[in-house]
Amino acid sequence: MNKQGISGFQKNLYMKICVFLFFGIVLISCSKDERIPGTPPTESPGLMPLKTGNNWVFEKKDFDSTGNLKSTTNDTLFIISSISINDTVYYQQYQTLITNQHAASFFVNIDSNTIGKIDSATKYIFFKRVNTNNILINSWPDTSSDRCRGHNDLFGFAGINTVNGYTGCLKNEIRVTDCTGLTFEKWVYYLKSGLGLVRIEHYILEGDGLFYLQFSEDLKSYSI
Numbered sequence: 001m002n003k004q005g006i007s008g009f010q011k012n013l014y015m016k017i018c019v020f021l022f023f024g025i026v027l028i029s030c031s032k033d034e035r036i037p038g039t040p041p042t043e044s045p046g047l048m049p050l051k052t053g054n055n056w057v058f059e060k061k062d063f064d065s066t067g068n069l070k071s072t073t074n075d076t077l078f079i080i081s082s083i084s085i086n087d088t089v090y091y092q093q094y095q096t097l098i099t100n101q102h103a104a105s106f107f108v109n110i111d112s113n114t115i116g117k118i119d120s121a122t123k124y125i126f127f128k129r130v131n132t133n134n135i136l137i138n139s140w141p142d143t144s145s146d147r148c149r150g151h152n153d154l155f156g157f158a159g160i161n162t163v164n165g166y167t168g169c170l171k172n173e174i175r176v177t178d179c180t181g182l183t184f185e186k187w188v189y190y191l192k193s194g195l196g197l198v199r200i201e202h203y204i205l206e207g208d209g210l211f212y213l214q215f216s217e218d219l220k221s222y223s224i
Contacts, residue, residue: 076096135155
């Protein structure tokens with residue numbers, strides 16, 4: 001009788017283990033079937049067409065402090081590669097006459113109104129469409145100036161401009177201020193949505209307290 005009891009107990013235990021394993025396998029299988037596949041990196045349509053191989057050729061004119069033309073050259077902005085960071089695609093840009101040779105620089109369309117940029121490991125808003133004139137959009141530390149380093153301020157302008165025959169262009173301005181609070185440099189960008197930058201202006205503060213146009217770049221041709 002004791003042998004039969006032990007045998008029955010073992011048989012019952014064996015059956016319970018089999019049932020447990022069966023349902024465990026079913027649950028694991030269902031869990032695998034219900035997993036959501038990874039989503040592709042986000043690429044927001046925006047102001048600037050970003051795609052590897054896109055390029056914009058500018059005519060660059062350099063001026064002296066009295067406004068006399070010193071030289072004329074070509075400058076090309078290339079999108080040379082892309083990289084995914086936290087499911088967002090950033091596009092590495094290279095500008096033949098401006099880009100820092102020692103640090104990679106990347107563009108990203110944050111949304112349909114905003115272009116972001118990473119320069120020298122600093123992430124900031126590079127350009128933004130706004131509805132208020134001369135509004136402060138963003139500030140970030142200056143990392144490239146030879147002066148005592150201060151900060152950069154990005155201002156947006158609501159007016160629509162015609163530049164180089166391109167209508168509906170937007171305008172933003174970056175003002176560079178040193179550690180003493182003196183604004184000594186300005187970058188002005190004109191951009192046509194869906195095309196990209198059509199004009200770049202760079203201003204330097206002179207000893208008389210006035211800014212002069214050091215160089216301008218006007219879009220000559222593009223491939224997008």
